[in-house]
Structure formats: structure tokens, C-alpha cells
Amino acid sequence: MAEEMDCTLAMIKPDAVAAGKASEIQQLAEMHGFLIIAKRQLQLTTRLAEDFYAEHKGKAFFNGLVEFMTSGPIVALVLSKAGAIRAWRELMGPTNVFDARLKAPKSLRALYGSDGTRNATHGSDYPQSAAREIKFYFPNLQLASAAEDAATAQE
Ligand code: RTP
Ligand code: MG
Numbered sequence: 347m348a349e350e351m352d353c354t355l356a357m358i359k360p361d362a363v364a365a366g367k368a369s370e371i372q373q374l375a376e377m378h379g380f381l382i383i384a385k386r387q388l389q390l391t392t393r394l395a396e397d398f399y400a401e402h403k404g405k406a407f408f409n410g411l412v413e414f415m416t417s418g419p420i421v422a423l424v425l426s427k428a429g430a431i432r433a434w435r436e437l438m439g440p441t442n443v444f445d446a447r448l449k450a451p452k453s454l455r456a457l458y459g460s461d462g463t464r465n466a467t468h469g470s471d472y473p474q475s476a477a478r479e480i481k482f483y484f485p486n487l488q489l490a491s492a493a494e495d496a497a498t499a500q501e
């Protein structure tokens with residue numbers, strides 16, 4: 347087992363869960379070589395959504411983002427793969443779905459999102475945010491042993 351696990355925190359957002367696309371998105375992740383280390387379905391409260399996206403507080407889209415993120419269940423996932431953070435963001439495509447459709451038509455956001463806010467998936471942007479976000483949803487997760495279990499299960 348490598349000393350450093352390459353993990354990211356992904357969310358399948360309320361639009362994609364409500365559209366029944368959660369399983370399909372997880373299958374696509376696995377097809378692209380991501381191991382699903384941990385998974386949780388839950389509905390965010392306003393307070394949790396505001397905490398999760400605290401870096402965006404005060405921005406014009408913040409209230410709309412919180413409203414969207416609390417509108418229905420989400421699926422939070424810990425994904426592992428070499429270069430997981432960058433690889434998952436690559437698979438998601440650009441933040442804005444209209445950009446994604448133009449620039450990365452096979453990306454998750456192009457395929458499953460609907461506009462600038464309702465963009466189907468989330469992925470951590472830096473190692474520090476991945477650590478914070480994994481802890482946010484999975485405070486008791488022992489990352490190294492969970493990753494080892496997931497890798498063994500896949501063999
Ligand atoms: P995320 O954090 O969800 O993975 O997305 P991201 O890094 O690609 O984009 P970020 O700038 O962190 O924005 C967080 C989420 O806010 C919503 N958003 N809406 N209407 C808008 O102009 C706008 N801009 C951002 C999106 O849901 C975006 O993913
Ligand atoms: Mg972000």
C-alpha cells in the first residue's frame with residue numbers, strides 16, 4: 347500500500363440523483379479506474395451546505411448554490427486513483443454545463459448537468475480541500491485501511 351493515498355471527495359448533486367443517474371455516474375467512475383472507498387447518501391441542511399461551500403460565501407451565486415444543494419439527496423463518495431483530484435475534475439469537465447458541452451462533450455457535467463449551477467457533480471480542487479471535504483462527510487474514515495479494503499474487494 348502506498349504511503350500517500352490519492353483520494354478525492356466527489357458528490358453526485360441533487361439534480362443527478364433526482365434524475366436517477368447516481369448509479370450510472372458511479373459506474374462511469376469505476377470504468378475510468380476510480381475505486382469507491384466510501385459512499386453516503388444524505389440530504390444537506392442549509393447549514394451544512396453553507397459550511398461545505400464556505401469559500402463561496404458572499405458571491406452572487408452562493409444563495410442559489412445552497413438552495414440547489416439542499417433541494418434533494420446527494421451522494422458523497424471518496425474516490426481513489428493515481429492523481430485522483432485532477433483526474434476526477436477532468437472527468438467532470440468545466441463547471442458551467444454549457445462550456446462543458448462545447449469543450450468536453452463526454453464529460454459528466456456535459457452529460458448529466460443542466461446549467462451553470464445544476465452541474466451534476468462536485469470534485470475537490472486541491473489536496474487540502476480533499477482532506478477537509480472527506481472529513482466533512484466521513485469523519486471516522488480511516489483512509490488507508492478503507493482504500494486497502496476497496497482494492498482487495500476489487501481483485
Ligand atoms: P464544485 O466545487 O461543485 O466541484 O465546482 P467547481 O469547483 O467546478 O466550481 P466552484 O467555483 O467551486 O463553484 C461551486 C459550485 O457553485 C455553482 N456555481 N454556480 N451560477 C453560477 O455562476 C455558478 N458558479 C458556480 C456550481 O454548482 C459550482 O459547481
Ligand atoms: Mg469548487
